[in-house]
Amino acid sequence: MKSTDWEVIKAAKEAGIPxxxxxxxKNTAIVITDPQNDFLRDDGVAWPVVKASVKENDTINNMSKVFKLARENKIKVFISPHYFFPTDHGWKFEGALEKFMHVKEMYLRKGRLDMTDFESSGADFLDEFKSYLDDDNIILCNPHxxxxxxxxxxxxxxxxYKIEKVLMAGMSTNLCLESHTRDLLEEGFEVGVIADASASAKLPGMDTFQAALMNLRLITSHIFTTEEFEEALKSFKSS
Incomplete structure (x- = not known):
């Protein structure tokens, strides 16, 4: 992440925010939102608005490392994907980014039971992550x-699975990751974030990653970098 992003963390500390x-x-799991092509591949429909943040955070390599570390440490990973089916395009109202996603046919699938043309589509998972998806520690959840x-x-x-604590990663930081975080907190889970294993839209005058980082610093237990997450696992191994 950029040094300016970490200024948010520093500012919170200096303001006395605990x-x-x-x-x-052993009761900790990782939740990864939307590790899919439409966000993370250079021909994905959302790539033009998130690419700057993805590159700054080295998001793809960091997400891959999170998958790898979870495998090595036998930590459960719950994947929450994003899909749209043809019936969803009949909705009678939608918010601004729902409109964007529907117009761009983001995460589009042929149907709930129809996997035609799914492989390598925008709704499919990024190739870099696929070697981890069949592992015993992976739980693929129903789509949001x-x-x-x-x-x-x-x-x-x-x-x-008797999980009590969750570390969040995935796309995009200010939307699905933050929304999942808020809901899990309200449901009584202890939540932290691996921030650079995430990214979000960056446009002129609008850095949504930094905006999300402000909120996440205030509502979660801790913000990790992937490097800090790896370091923290050393204590987990020895416990």
Whole structure:
């Protein structure tokens, strides 16, 4: 991440905002939102608005490292993907970014039971992550349709695995990641964020990653970099 992003973290500390910290233990899982081509591949429909943030954060390499570290440490990873089916395009109203996604046919699939043309589509997972998806520690949840997990089985899956603590990563920071974070906090989970394993839109006069980082610093237990996450796992291994 840019040094200016970390100024948000520094400013919060200087203002006396507590940093409760986040200890990784056996009841900790990782939740990754939208690790998909439409955000992360250079021909994805959202790539033009997120590419600057993705490159600054080295997001793809950091997300890959999170998958790898989770595999090595046998930490459960719950993936919350984003799909739209043909019936969703009949909605009678939509917010600004819903409109963007529908017009651009973002995350479009042929149907719930139809996987035609799914592979390598915008809705498919980035190739860099696919080698991890068949691992025993991966749980693929039902898709969300707007930003939060309220219409998915994420909370059910977390509860059934007796998860109490969640580390968030994925796309995009100010939308699905932040919305998932807020819902999980309200559901009673302890939540931290691996911030540079994420990214979001950056446009003239609008840096949504920095805006999200401000909110996440105030509501979560701790903000990690991927490097700090790796360092924290050393204590987890020895516990």
């Amino acid at each position: 940093d409760p910290g986040f200890e990784i233990d 349709k707007i930003y939060g997990p309220q219409t998915t089985d994420l909370n059910l899956q977390l509860r059934k």
